[in-house]
Amino acid sequence: MERLDEIDLRILRILQEDSKKTTKEIAQTLCLTATPVYERIRRLEKGGYIKKYVALLSKNRINRPVTAICMVSLRYHDEGFIDKFERQIKELAEVQECYHMAGKVDFFLKINLANLEDYHDFVRLKLSKIENIGVLESYFVLKEILHTTEYYI
Amino acid sequence: MERLDEIDLRILRILQEDSKKTTKEIAQTLCLTATPVYERIRRLEKGGYIKKYVALLSKNRINRPVTAICMVSLRYHDEGFIDKFERQIKELAEVQECYHMAGKVDFFLKINLANLEDYHDFVRLKLSKIENIGVLESYFVLKEILHTTEYYI
């Protein structure tokens, strides 16, 4: 699949915001009929522009109100150590995001838990069990100002 | 709505992973019929457990491959200044996440853009235009190890 035209972008913007919108509704906003909208969405899915459709939960309602940001630096930086760290992080279901960074901090992690005690246990029983961690700094979120899955397109 | 039982949790886990699953399919996995599954999903929506349904896009496909983490500290910390900063950050469509933190860093921001030059412009023309910023440190993502919208429940 090649370039996206303005109609494709408008469809993506709508679906990023609410994937339950029907093709009919989207068609009306775009002054089209359902068929072309349907076909475009299929193309966007097949072309990998749309990765998946998900339900977003309320972290307060499901009792995961505590968000921590954890900055990790490794002791040794051989290829093998970095790959191994990655594999071990992916095993930890509490981790929502993990990025390998440029700069003096190697990794950023975002972790969601029920309370601070669970975070204590998480660090003590899981994170610190990963070998080769040099520095580990934790920050806690006081308030979520903004958290969206949408990209500005 | 009161407590969630194991069936509710299983429904939430499924919808977090793929919200296009039909009630029929979910019913089969849970050894139920469509009706109770349908009613439970409605209750989870009304109860605020499910916030919204969205499409997740591929940031590479839509040309937003650069992710930056930006740490901001304010110069003054009066209530008014913090609220004003929050309001101004929410105006910036490039910012995907923003957290008010405990500790010496006041805010974490995650920003997605097409390239480093756009980040340069973003900082120069938008972020630094916000008054009262004391320290501003930028980190760049080399590799996204893990990025999910799912909570471990």
Place this chain on the structure above:
DNA sequence: TCTGAAACGCACTGCCC
């Protein structure tokens, strides 16, 4: 690439257990 019509399956309701 779009329109319009037609077929199919699912979402949704009401009734029963």
Place this chain on the structure above:
DNA sequence: GGGCAGTGCGTTTCAGA
């Protein structure tokens, strides 16, 4: 709280322009 049957609507396909 779950199962079953019916209806309307959205998804999906196809012919035509």
